[in-house]
Amino acid sequence: MKIVTRFAPSPTGYLHIGHAYSASLAFQKAKESGGHFLVRIEDIDGTRCRPEYESALYEDLSWIGLEWEKPVRRQSDHLEDYEAILERLHEKGLLYPCFCTRKDIAAEIAKSNTAPHGPDGPLYPGLCRPLSDEERQKRFSEGVPYALRLDMQKALKTVPKDKLVFRELEKGLIQCDPARFGDVVLARKETPTSYHLAVTLDDALQGVNLVVRGQDLFEATYVQRLLQALLDLPTPDYLHHGLVSDTKGKRLAKRDKDATIRSLRENGYTAEEVRKMAGFGA
Numbered sequence: 001m002k003i004v005t006r007f008a009p010s011p012t013g014y015l016h017i018g019h020a021y022s023a024s025l026a027f028q029k030a031k032e033s034g035g036h037f038l039v040r041i042e043d044i045d046g047t048r049c050r051p052e053y054e055s056a057l058y059e060d061l062s063w064i065g066l067e068w069e070k071p072v073r074r075q076s077d078h079l080e081d082y083e084a085i086l087e088r089l090h091e092k093g094l095l096y097p098c099f100c101t102r103k104d105i106a107a108e109i110a111k112s113n114t115a116p117h118g119p120d121g122p123l124y125p126g127l128c129r130p131l132s133d134e135e136r137q138k139r140f141s142e143g144v145p146y147a148l149r150l151d152m153q154k155a156l157k158t159v160p161k162d163k164l165v166f167r168e169l170e171k172g173l174i175q176c177d178p179a180r181f182g183d184v185v186l187a188r189k190e191t192p193t194s195y196h197l198a199v200t201l202d203d204a205l206q207g208v209n210l211v212v213r214g215q216d217l218f219e220a221t222y223v224q225r226l227l228q229a230l231l232d233l234p235t236p237d238y239l240h241h242g243l244v245s246d247t248k249g250k251r252l253a254k255r256d257k258d259a260t261i262r263s264l265r266e267n268g269y270t271a272e273e274v275r276k277m278a279g280f281g282a
Contacts, residue, residue, distance in 0.1 A: 006039065042198065099131075123181070
């Protein structure tokens with residue numbers, strides 16, 4: 001089987017050697033099978049994404065020797081795709097508007113000493129889930145900002161538990177537990193999609209059949225697998241690799257300027273040396 005992989009960075013900073021590892025691994029898996037390696041730009045966050053970072057990441061990936069299919073899919077160019085898929089979930093009765101501010105949510109959580117926690121922290125306590133249609137329309141007319149949340153309990157009732165599995169390349173079948181994330185946000189009034197929704201749809205539309213990404217996103221697959229089931233989308237295989245750390249064992253981030261591909265290049269490192277630092281030999 002020809003493997004289709006992708007590297008999907010957000011242009012919010014310069015790529016570091018951890019990105020070089022992830023992109024190179026995805027590239028390698030695709031090429032070993034005679035398949036395709038894609039680059040996708042996840043630029044929905046208009047407040048943090050910048051064109052200069054997008055241009056820089058193409059330059060960095062090319063410099064370390066990677067080639068990818070054209071054209072590149074930029075999420076901001078396809079907002080209508082996400083709006084259409086949200087409408088499908090709305091028609092199934094699986095979305096509801098949430099008007100809570102972060103302060104509202106924090107105050108409600110503080111009232112309970114047993115507030116459940118998920119991978120991203122305390123779970124949303126469901127304040128807006130029971131609102132009547134009249135109350136929702138009233139807040140809409142007042143212009144109150146809102147997010148669209150997935151009603152997790154309803155969603156899980158529509159999908160058999162034995163269907164919520166995915167294949168991890170080196171571990172076999174993994175049982176998902178999306179309830180750990182609670183009623184996740186799938187869109188906001190000012191941003192018509194979330195990471196979970198966009199990445200799930202994009203992978204399906206682009207024919208990605210092997211998702212290569214960091215171990216930090218392993219549990220995010222639970223939510224994405226649920227969305228695949230709800231929307232009748234194909235399920236790729238996954239390979240969640242270990243994260244690249246600095247010499248002190250700290251996970252690399254875009255703010256770590258000394259470890260960016262650009263900084264290493266400007267300091268005289270060759271592409272071969274950077275690939276070796278990323279774990280791919282000379």
